[in-house]
Amino acid sequence: MAVTQTEIAKVVGVSQTIVSDVLHGRARGRVRPETRQRILSTARQLGYRPNALAQALRMRQSRQIVYLATLDETMEFPALRESDLAGVAKTLRQQGYRLLIEIAKTTEQEANVLSEMIATGICDGGILRVYRGSEQLWKDLLEISEPIVLIGQCPHPDLASIAHDAPGLISQAIKHLNDLGHTLIGLVVPPVHDVYHELAIGAWRNQVGPAEKWFAVGEHRRDIADLIAPWLADPNGPTAIIAMNPACVLGATTSIRESGKILGRDIDLHAVDDLSSRWTYEPGIWFSGLDMDAVGIHAAKAMISMLEGSPNPGPIRLMPEIICL
Amino acid sequence: MAVTQTEIAKVVGVSQTIVSDVLHGRARGRVRPETRQRILSTARQLGYRPNALAQALRMRQSRQIVYLATLDETMEFPALRESDLAGVAKTLRQQGYRLLIEIAKTTEQEANVLSEMIATGICDGGILRVYRGSEQLWKDLLEISEPIVLIGQCPHPDLASIAHDAPGLISQAIKHLNDLGHTLIGLVVPPVHDVYHELAIGAWRNQVGPAEKWFAVGEHRRDIADLIAPWLADPNGPTAIIAMNPACVLGATTSIRESGKILGRDIDLHAVDDLSSRWTYEPGIWFSGLDMDAVGIHAAKAMISMLEGSPNPGPIRLMPEIICL
DNA sequence: TTGTACGCGTTATCAT
DNA sequence: ATGATAACGCGTACAA
Numbered sequence: 001m002a003v004t005q006t007e008i009a010k011v012v013g014v015s016q017t018i019v020s021d022v023l024h025g026r027a028r029g030r031v032r033p034e035t036r037q038r039i040l041s042t043a044r045q046l047g048y049r050p051n052a053l054a055q056a057l058r059m060r061q062s063r064q065i066v067y068l069a070t071l072d073e074t075m076e077f078p079a080l081r082e083s084d085l086a087g088v089a090k091t092l093r094q095q096g097y098r099l100l101i102e103i104a105k106t107t108e109q110e111a112n113v114l115s116e117m118i119a120t121g122i123c124d125g126g127i128l129r130v131y132r133g134s135e136q137l138w139k140d141l142l143e144i145s146e147p148i149v150l151i152g153q154c155p156h157p158d159l160a161s162i163a164h165d166a167p168g169l170i171s172q173a174i175k176h177l178n179d180l181g182h183t184l185i186g187l188v189v190p191p192v193h194d195v196y197h198e199l200a201i202g203a204w205r206n207q208v209g210p211a212e213k214w215f216a217v218g219e220h221r222r223d224i225a226d227l228i229a230p231w232l233a234d235p236n237g238p239t240a241i242i243a244m245n246p247a248c249v250l251g252a253t254t255s256i257r258e259s260g261k262i263l264g265r266d267i268d269l270h271a272v273d274d275l276s277s278r279w280t281y282e283p284g285i286w287f288s289g290l291d292m293d294a295v296g297i298h299a300a301k302a303m304i305s306m307l308e309g310s311p312n313p314g315p316i317r318l319m320p321e322i323i324c325l
Numbered sequence: 326m327a328v329t330q331t332e333i334a335k336v337v338g339v340s341q342t343i344v345s346d347v348l349h350g351r352a353r354g355r356v357r358p359e360t361r362q363r364i365l366s367t368a369r370q371l372g373y374r375p376n377a378l379a380q381a382l383r384m385r386q387s388r389q390i391v392y393l394a395t396l397d398e399t400m401e402f403p404a405l406r407e408s409d410l411a412g413v414a415k416t417l418r419q420q421g422y423r424l425l426i427e428i429a430k431t432t433e434q435e436a437n438v439l440s441e442m443i444a445t446g447i448c449d450g451g452i453l454r455v456y457r458g459s460e461q462l463w464k465d466l467l468e469i470s471e472p473i474v475l476i477g478q479c480p481h482p483d484l485a486s487i488a489h490d491a492p493g494l495i496s497q498a499i500k501h502l503n504d505l506g507h508t509l510i511g512l513v514v515p516p517v518h519d520v521y522h523e524l525a526i527g528a529w530r531n532q533v534g535p536a537e538k539w540f541a542v543g544e545h546r547r548d549i550a551d552l553i554a555p556w557l558a559d560p561n562g563p564t565a566i567i568a569m570n571p572a573c574v575l576g577a578t579t580s581i582r583e584s585g586k587i588l589g590r591d592i593d594l595h596a597v598d599d600l601s602s603r604w605t606y607e608p609g610i611w612f613s614g615l616d617m618d619a620v621g622i623h624a625a626k627a628m629i630s631m632l633e634g635s636p637n638p639g640p641i642r643l644m645p646e647i648i649c650l
Numbered sequence: 651t652t653g654t655a656c657g658c659g660t661t662a663t664c665a666t
Numbered sequence: 667a668t669g670a671t672a673a674c675g676c677g678t679a680c681a682a
Contacts, residue, residue, distance in 0.1 A: 002444065002446065002659090004658095004659060004660090005659070005660070006659075014668075014669085015668065015669045015670075016659090016660090016669090017661090017662090017668075017669060017670080017671095018667090018668065018669080020659095020660070020661065020662095021661095021668095024661090026661095031667060031668075032667070032668095035667090035668095047444075049441070049444035049445050050445060050659085050660080051382075051445060051446045051658085051659050051660070052445040052446055052447045053378055053381045053382045053387060053446045053447065053658085053659080053660090054382055054446075054658070054659035054660040054661090054674090055659080055660055055661080056378045056660090056674095057376075057378045057379055057382055057658090057659080057660075057674050057675070057676095058659080058660045058661045058662085058673080058674055059660085059661070059674090060674075062378060064425075067426075071411050071415070085410075085426065086396050086428060089426050089427065089428045090396075090428055093427065093428065098425055098427075098447065099425065099426045099427075100389075100423055100424065100425055100426075101392075101410065101414050101424045101425075101426055102414070102418065102423075102424075103411060103414045103415055103418065116374070119327065119372075119374035120374050120375060120376060120377040121327065121376045121377055121378045121379075121675090122377045122378065122423065220604065221604075221607070222608065246604075246605060247604060247605075250605065254607075257582075279545065279546075279571075279572060280571060280575065280605060282546070282579075283547065327675090329674095329675060329676085330675070330676070331675075331676095339652075339653085340652065340653050340654080341653095341675090341676085342652080342653065342654080342677085342678080343651090343652065343653080345675095345676065345677060345678090346677090346678095349677090351677095351678095356651065356652075357651070357652095360651090360652090375675085375676080376674085376675050376676070378674090378675080378676095379658090379674070379675035379676045379677090380675080380676060380677080381658095381676095382658050382659070382660090382674090382675080382676080383657080383658055383675080383676045383677050383678090384658090384676085384677075385658075446659090651682105652681105652682080653680105653681085653682075654679105654680085654681075654682090655678100655679090655680085655681095656677105656678090656679090656680105657676100657677095657678095658675105658676090658677095659674105660673100660674085661672105661673090661674090662671100662672085662673085663670105663671085663672080663673100664669105664670090664671085664672100665668100665669085665670080665671095666667100666668080666669080666670095
């Protein structure tokens with residue numbers, strides 16, 4: 001049986017109100033030190049734990065945040081990125097909030113699911129992972145009064161969103177490769193059409209000039225290796241390649257190996273990918289490690305600050321460091 | 326403002342009790358059809374949503390399950406496996422339960438965190454991901470009265486646990502390789518000492534006889550490739566290798582490539598790994614794909630059945646199919 | 651067929 | 667300094 005404030009009050013011989021005040025160190029808690037000690041010690045002795053549900057009902061605040069993601073069954077890589085989840089969970093917990101997980105079928109449903117959860121009172125706000133948003137979604141989300149933070153490339157200035165600076169990190173990679181002496185830089189991307197990849201591709205197009213033809217879209221390492229092979233065979237081909245996901249990186253390394261070229265000498269490979277997959281790659285490639293843990297931490301912090309009354313921070317964009325594996 | 330049963334009652338001109346009964350289709354809901362319709366329509370019109378917190382407080386049941394994991398900062402691969410999380414989330418949601426995520430610092434703390442959460446009433450049970458359990462942990466968990474399901478290799482017969490059949494899948498792999506004509510089968514494992522790997526290594530030791538010396542522990546692909554190189558150079562070396570994680574698989578393929586041998590002709594490689602990482606590997610290797618999604622689904626189902634009063638199912642072990650990549 | 655009254659455990663207001 | 671008392675929204679035993 002759970003110990004309640006009333007039980008403590010009965011044992012000590014005071015009213016339940018006093019118990020509540022003392023246990024929560026409220027201003028009224030300045031009761032007779034003797035009474036105070038009796039309350040505290042019996043509470044500890046009986047193993048009192050405040051009932052979070054009753055608190056939430058009374059305070060009209062659940063202290064729960066929902067993390068909402070869509071799980072596209074057709075995707076080959078699982079969509080629920082755990083790294084950002086961990087960051088969110090840790091940060092929220094530190095501030096006394098709990099984290100709920102919900103899976104929506106489609107992005108369109110996310111707004112509905114969220115407002116449903118808010119309406120039933122089980123959460124005070126939502127962190128939504130959105131890879132493919134739409135104008136309609138932004139509109140729906142703006143109509144929700146509780147705090148919302150998006151994880152993903154949301155362009156709307158009135159919505160808090162955390163993401164990596166896609167154009168920025170491509171520029172950074174290109175600049176880095178330029179400094180290394182490369183002028184012809186190819187790009188390999190997976191066949192997904194989300195904003196992140198569009199922005200990245202756009203940034204690359206704008207900056208590589210005549211190298212624009214060295215562009216490939218591939219899904220598996222073998223396809224990608226075959227797509228890149230002609231680049232490597234061409235004496236006027238690119239001397240550096242940017243790869244945007246694991247399959248692209250592995251495909252590129254395969255192709256480079258098969259061509260007989262040496263990574264880091266004849267050609268440079270720059271991977272732009274989740275930091276957690278760096279152990280999959282061979283040494284010698286450059287790496288813009290997207291830190292999803294940091295994304296999660298930022299998202300949780302933005303959520304907490306909004307819950308505390310701060311204004312909506314709008315889009316926040318993160319930049320990784322370039323490292324050499 | 327949230328719409329309550331009382332407000333509906335006022336509008337319709339009945340008592341809140343009737344509203345509650347009608348809205349939940351209870352036995353008492355057999356009110357005058359006319360009243361009934363008025364209640365239902367105004368409820369819909371006003372956008373009534375039951376307050377889950379009040380329900381939970383009244384019913385003494387939160388309909389929330391917590392998923393508890395430790396996040397070992399020293400691990401190179403993130404520990405929060407999203408695939409099982411997704412399975413848990415989907416299944417629980419179908420049954421009207423919500424999923425909470427909690428991160429504990431150490432495995433020892435998991436029992437404390439869980440009982441704390443149960444004491445505050447915010448969850449009805451816990452799904453714990455445990456890679457390195459101890460007798461003490463099992464004891465602590467057994468003292469908790471609410472349903473608990475473990476994800477991981479827990480040997481205790483009185484604790485529900487979901488995991489892959491580690492010895493079984495090693496036997497399966499060895500049998501499969503034997504059928505392919507291999508008699509000398511090596512094993513490469515990562516430097517982790519959890520029950521899963523211990524069981525797997527034990528099963529391998531028991532069955533490969535004289536090949537027992539073809540055993541390597543390595544962390545990165547390069548180390549592993551170097552460890553295996555002598556095996557491949559040895560004319561009496563193993564003709565098949567079982568690799569137990571991504572780094573091992575990548576290290577083995579690297580080594581095989583460098584040795585000039587052809588995968589599937591000169592040597593066979595059998596990967597035992599998370600199904601979701603299959604896209605990382607080269608074609609031609611055999612693959613026991615551990616289906617974490619299925620693990621999550623089983624865990625959630627076990628939890629739900631226990632919540633509904635079924636007896637503790639004890640350990641449940643899953644077996645993957647072998648596929649050829 | 652419908653309404654009253656109570657309790658779940660807490661916080662907050664207002665007396666004393 | 668302390669205690670009644672009233673909500674919060676809902677479910678349910680009991681009365682009408």
